[in-house]
Amino acid sequence: MKQFVSDRKSRTPAILSFAVIALFYVLVFIAEQHLPSTSMLFTVLKKGATYALVAVSMNLLNGFTGIFSLGQAGFMLIGAYTYAIFTIPLDQRAAVYQYFQGGAVQFSVPVPVALIFAGLAAAFFAFLIGLPVLRLKSDYLAIATLGFAEIIRAIFQWNQLGPITNGSNMLRMFPNFNDFNIRNDAGEVTVYLSTTIPFVISGVCIALIVLLIHSGYGRAFKAIRDDEIAAEAMGINLAHHKQLAFSISSFFAGVGGAMLAMYQTTVQAKSFTSAMTYEILLIVVIGGVGSVTGSVFSSFLFVACSEWWLRFLDEKQMIGTFEVPLLRNGFRLVVFSVIIMIVVLFFRRGIMGTKELPDLFRRKTKEGIK
Amino acid sequence: MENNILRIEHLTMQFGGVVAVNDLSMEINRGEIVALIGPNGAGKTTAFNCVTGVYEPTNGQILFCGRQIARSSPTGKMRKMYAGNDASAFVGDSVRLSPDHVTKLGIARTFQNIRLFSGMTVFDNVLTAKHLRRKSNFLVSTLHLNYAEEKRMREETWELLKAVHLLDVADEMATSLPYGKQRLLEIARALATKPTLLLLDEPAAGMNPQETEELSAFIRQIKDEFQLSIFIIEHHMNLVMDISDRIYVIDFGRLIASGVPAEIQNNPAVIEAYLGGEDQ
Numbered sequence: 001m002k003q004f005v006s007d008r009k010s011r012t013p014a015i016l017s018f019a020v021i022a023l024f025y026v027l028v029f030i031a032e033q034h035l036p037s038t039s040m041l042f043t044v045l046k047k048g049a050t051y052a053l054v055a056v057s058m059n060l061l062n063g064f065t066g067i068f069s070l071g072q073a074g075f076m077l078i079g080a081y082t083y084a085i086f087t088i089p090l091d092q093r094a095a096v097y098q099y100f101q102g103g104a105v106q107f108s109v110p111v112p113v114a115l116i117f118a119g120l121a122a123a124f125f126a127f128l129i130g131l132p133v134l135r136l137k138s139d140y141l142a143i144a145t146l147g148f149a150e151i152i153r154a155i156f157q158w159n160q161l162g163p164i165t166n167g168s169n170m171l172r173m174f175p176n177f178n179d180f181n182i183r184n185d186a187g188e189v190t191v192y193l194s195t196t197i198p199f200v201i202s203g204v205c206i207a208l209i210v211l212l213i214h215s216g217y218g219r220a221f222k223a224i225r226d227d228e229i230a231a232e233a234m235g236i237n238l239a240h241h242k243q244l245a246f247s248i249s250s251f252f253a254g255v256g257g258a259m260l261a262m263y264q265t266t267v268q269a270k271s272f273t274s275a276m277t278y279e280i281l282l283i284v285v286i287g288g289v290g291s292v293t294g295s296v297f298s299s300f301l302f303v304a305c306s307e308w309w310l311r312f313l314d315e316k317q318m319i320g321t322f323e324v325p326l327l328r329n330g331f332r333l334v335v336f337s338v339i340i341m342i343v344v345l346f347f348r349r350g351i352m353g354t355k356e357l358p359d360l361f362r363r364k365t366k367e368g369i370k
Numbered sequence: 371m372e373n374n375i376l377r378i379e380h381l382t383m384q385f386g387g388v389v390a391v392n393d394l395s396m397e398i399n400r401g402e403i404v405a406l407i408g409p410n411g412a413g414k415t416t417a418f419n420c421v422t423g424v425y426e427p428t429n430g431q432i433l434f435c436g437r438q439i440a441r442s443s444p445t446g447k448m449r450k451m452y453a454g455n456d457a458s459a460f461v462g463d464s465v466r467l468s469p470d471h472v473t474k475l476g477i478a479r480t481f482q483n484i485r486l487f488s489g490m491t492v493f494d495n496v497l498t499a500k501h502l503r504r505k506s507n508f509l510v511s512t513l514h515l516n517y518a519e520e521k522r523m524r525e526e527t528w529e530l531l532k533a534v535h536l537l538d539v540a541d542e543m544a545t546s547l548p549y550g551k552q553r554l555l556e557i558a559r560a561l562a563t564k565p566t567l568l569l570l571d572e573p574a575a576g577m578n579p580q581e582t583e584e585l586s587a588f589i590r591q592i593k594d595e596f597q598l599s600i601f602i603i604e605h606h607m608n609l610v611m612d613i614s615d616r617i618y619v620i621d622f623g624r625l626i627a628s629g630v631p632a633e634i635q636n637n638p639a640v641i642e643a644y645l646g647g648e649d650q
Contacts, residue, residue, distance in 0.1 A: 208512060215511040216520065219498045223487050230485035233422060235473035235502025235563050244508055290489075354489070 013358035020357070021203075028199055032192040040308045042195045046177055046263050047307065048300035049195075049202040054256035055283040055295040056206050057249045062281075063290035063354075064213055065245040066225030067134070068142045070277050071126075072253050074149030077272035078125055079118035079254025080261035081156060084171040085164060086114045092173040097166055104163035111175050115201065115258050122254025123247045125152070130246045134239065146274055156269040170268040177262050198259055205252050210292055212248065221245050286343050288350030293357045298350070310336055374399050375567055375599045376421070376477075381430035382454035383416050383623075384444075390416040392623040393455035394430075398567070403593060403600045405614040407607075409643065413623040414603045415482060418571055421601075422479050423472040429457045431465070434567070439472055441465040474502055478565035480556040482572045482603075486544040492555055493540040497527045499562035527562065533595060534558040534588075550581045554588070561596055568592075570602040574609050582606055586613045611635065619643070 028045060035041065054072060061067045086109050088096055097103035109117065133144045155161070157168040165171075180197040181189045212218050220241050223231040232238050261267045283302050287294030313332040317324045343351070374397040383391040391413040398404045406414050419425045420440060421432055428448060431441035442464040444452040467475075487495050500523045506516035514520070531537045534554050539547060544555060553573055560568060570589070574582045586609050593600055604610045610617060611631045619627040619634060621643040627634060634640055 211514060212508070212512040215508070215514065216497075216501050216504055216506075216516075216523070217508045217511050219490070219494060220501045222489060222494075223498045223501075226487040226489050227485045229424075230481065230487065231498075232469040233424075233473060233479055233481075233485075234499040234559065235470045236498075237468070237470045248508075 010362075013361035016361045017357040025196070025199060025203070029196045032195045037189075037192060037194070044300065044304045044308050045195050046198050048303040049198040050256055050259040050263055051280065051283060051303055052296040052299035053202040053205050053259065054253055055280050055287065055299050056209050056292050057252035057256060058280050059284050059287075059289065059292060059295045060209055060213070060221075060252075061245060061249045062284060063288075064218065064225060065221040065242065065249075066228075067242060067245060068138050069145040069246065069249075070142045070274070070281070071129070071145030071149045071250075072280050073272045073274060073276040074145075074152040075122040075126060075250040075253035076257030076260060076276070077149075077152055077156060077269060078122045079257030080267045080272070081165060081171070081257075081269070082121040082254065083114045083118040083258030083261050084174045084267045086117055087111060087174040088171065089173065096171060096173050097163070099169065100162040100166060103166065115255055118258035119251040119254040122257065123251040126247045126250030127243065130243045134242045134246060146277070149272075149274060149277065153269050153272055165269070168268075168270070170266045171261075172266040174261070176265040198262070201255070201259060205255055206292065206296065209248075209252060213292070217241070217244065282340065284350075286340065286347075286350055288347075288352035288354060290354040291350065291352040291356060293355070294350050294352030297352065305336060305339070306332075375435055376601065377433040378417070378421070379431050379433070380455055380459065381417065381420055381432065382428050382457075383413070383420055383425060384428040384448065384452060384454055387451060387453070389454050390623050391420070391427075391620070394620065394623070394625055396618050396625070396628065398599050398601055400599055401593075401597070402615045403589070403602065403613050405602045405604060405610045405617045406620065407604065407610055407617060408620040412620045414620065415571060416623075417620075418479065418569055418601075418603060421472075422477060422569065423467050423469040426466050428452065429454055429460055431460055434472075434475060434477060437475070438465045439467050439475065439477075470502065473563055473565075476564070476566040477569060478560035478563045478567075479569035480553075480560050480571055480573060482575065484549075484552050484556055486552060486555060486559070488543075488545045490544055491541055492536055492544050492547065493527060493531065495544050495555060495559050496530055496562045497523060499559045500527065502563055530558055530562055533592070534561075549576055553577070553585075557588075557592070561592065565596075566598065568598045568600050570600065570604075572603055572605060574604055574606045577606075579608075582609050585609065589613055 032042065054076060058072050061069050085105055088108060090106065090108060093106070094102040129145070129148050133141060133148070136144055156165045159167045161167070177194040177198055180193040182191040182193060184190050213221070220231070220236050223234065223236055224238060224241060228238060279302070283298045284295055286302065287296070287298030310332045313327055313335055314329050315327065317327050376398040378394055378396050381391055381394040382389065394417055396404070406417060408414055416425065420427045423440070427440055427442050429443050429452070432439050441460055443457050443460040443462070487498060490498065504511070504519065506519055510516050528537070531540055534557065536551065536555060536558060539551065544552065547555060557570070557573065573589070574585050577585060589600060589602075590613060592598065602610070602614070614631055616630055617628065617634045618625060619637075619640050626643055627637045627640045629637070
C-alpha cells in the first residue's frame with residue numbers, strides 16, 4: 001500500500017515549479033538592485049503582489065469553497081486601517097490625527113505584528129458577519145457581503161470614530177514598502193528590498209493558502225463547492241466549514257489590505273469601493289476560478305495592463321507626421337474592456353482553468369515521453 | 371444492549387397539505403438487510419431524509435442505537451393543518467440533528483440521483499468522506515503536521531477502493547466513470563465515514579440485470595466485511611427479494627405490509643398496491 005501512495009505521482013513537476021518561483025524571486029531581487037527604483041516595473045510588481053494575495057484569498061472562497069462573496073474590499077479596508085492605526089510612529093500621531101487631538105491609540109507595534117493584527121481584525125469581522133450571512137446562497141450572499149463592504153466603508157468615515165480612524169481624513173506616515181530598503185548611516189540605500197519584501201509577504205501568505213487547499217480541510221471545502229448536500233451527508237459540518245473558509249479568506253484579504261496601504265503610503269476609506277472588489281473578481285475570473293496560479297498570473301497581467309502597458313493609449317501618439325486617431329484620455333479603458341471581453345470569450349474558464357503551475361510541467365513531460 | 375439499531379416510531383412527514391409519510395413504524399436489527407419498497411411517490415425517500423436529518427419530521431421519533439436522533443410534534447401553523455396520526459405522544463422536547471451530525475453517529479447514505487464530488491478524483495472523493503473523523507484542527511492540517519493521520523486516512527482509502535474494486539480508476543475524475551461504477555463509488559464514499567448503518571437509496575437504478583446481480587453480491591459482501599446493517603430502498607424486485615431479510619411496504623405514505631420476502635410476495639395488499647398497480 002505504501003509504495004502505491006508515494007510512487008503514484010512524480011515529484012518532478014512540483015520541484016520544477018519551486019525552481020521557477022525561486023528564479024522569479026531572484027530576478028526580482030536582482031532587477032531591484034540594478035534598475036532605477038522609479039521604473040514603472042516596480043510599481044506593477046508591488047501592486048501585482050498585493051492584488052495577487054487578495055485575488056487568491058477571493059479564489060479560496062469563490063473557486064474552492066463555492067461561496068460567492070463580494071466583501072473583499074471591505075475586509076481589505078479593515079486590514080489597511082488596522083495596519084495603519086497600529087504602525088503610525090508615536091511622534092507623528094499628533095500630525096496625522098490633527099483634528100482628533102492625536103488620536104486614541106497611543107502605541108505602535110512592529111510591522112510584522114501589525115500585519116497579523118490586520119489579518120486578525122478582518123477575520124474577526126468576517127466571523128461576525130458570517131454568522132447571519134453565510135446561511136444565504138449564491139447571489140443573495142454576494143449582495144449581502146457587498147452591502148457589508150459598503151457599510152464598513154461608511155462606518156470608517158464616521159466622525160464619531162475619528163480618534164481611531166481619523167474620520168474621513170487620510171491616515172499616513174506609517175511604514176511603507178520603501179522603508180524596507182536597507183540604508184547606511186548617510187541615508188543612502190545599500191540594499192533595495194522595497195519590491196522583494198512585498199513578494200515575500202505575499203508569497204508566504206499564498207503558500208499558506210495553497211497548503212490549506214491541499215489539506216483535509218481544503219478537500220472538505222471543495223466537497224462543499226461540488227455538492228453541498230452530499231458534503232453534509234458525508235459528515236462535513238457546513239456552517240462550521242463555511243465560516244472557517246470565510247474567516248481565513250478574510251484574514252488574507254486583511255493582510256492584502258495592509259499591503260495595499262503600504263503600497264499607497266496613505267489610507268482613506270473612500271478609496272475601498274466596490275469597484276475594487278470587481279477588479280479583484282475580474283482578476284479571479286480571468287485567471288481561472290479554482291486556480292491559484294491563474295489568480296497570481298492574471299493579477300500581474302491586470303495591473304501591468306491597467307497601469308503600464310496600455311498607458312500610451314491615453315496620450316496623443318504620432319507615427320511620423322500622422323496622428324493616430326481615437327487616442328485620448330480614457331481610450332485605454334475602452335481597449336482594456338475589449339481585451340477582457342476577448343479573454344472571457346476565448347478562455348471560457350479563464351487563462352488557467354483549474355490548472356496549477358505543476359500541471360503545466362506535467363503535461364510537458366508527458367508529451368516529451370510520447 | 372438493544373438488538374435494533376434503528377427504530378422509527380410513528381413517523382409522519384407532512385409538506386403543506388400533503389402527508390408524504392403517515393404513521394410509519396419500523397425497526398432494523400443489527401446485521402440485517404431491510405428493504406423499504408413501494409410505488410413511485412409512496413414516501414420512501416422522504417422517510418430516508420427524515421432518518422438522515424435532511425427533514426425534520428412533523429411527528430414521531432427516530433432512535434439510532436437507542437439514542438434519539440429525531441423527535442418532534444406538529445408546531446406553529448402545522449398544528450392546524452396536521453392530518454396525520456395521533457400527535458399527542460411526542461409533544462414536548464423535540465430533537466433535531468443536522469445531517470452531518472447523524473453521519474458522525476454512524477449512519478451513512480447514498481443518493482437516488484448520484485451526488486459525487488464532481489471536481490475530484492475517485493480517490494479524493496473517498497478520502498474527503500474520511501474528513502469527519504479527523505482529529506487535527508485546520509491550523510495543524512494546513513501546516514501538514516498531521517502527517518500520521520493523513521497517511522492513515524490515505525491507506526484506509528486505498529484499502530476501501532480495493533474492497534469495492536475501484537483501485538484501477540482511483541486517479542480518474544469521478545464523473546468520468548461509467549454509471550455503474552459511479553454507484554459503487556457512492557457506496558465506497560459512504561463506507562469511508564465508518565458507518566454502522568448504511569442507507570442505500572435505489573442503488574440499482576439504471577443498472578442492467580447483470581449489474582444488478584453483481585450489486586446484490588456486492589451488498590452482501592460489504593455487509594459482512596464492514597459489519598453493517600443495511601436499509602435499502604429499491605424498485606428492482608429481484609434484488610429486493612434476493613438480499614432482504616425483511617421488507618416493509620408503504621403506499622401513499624402508509625405502511626401496508628411487512629415481513630420476510632416470501633410473505634410479501636404473497637400478500638394481496640402488496641400485489642394490489644404495488645405489483646398490480648404498476649407492473650401490469
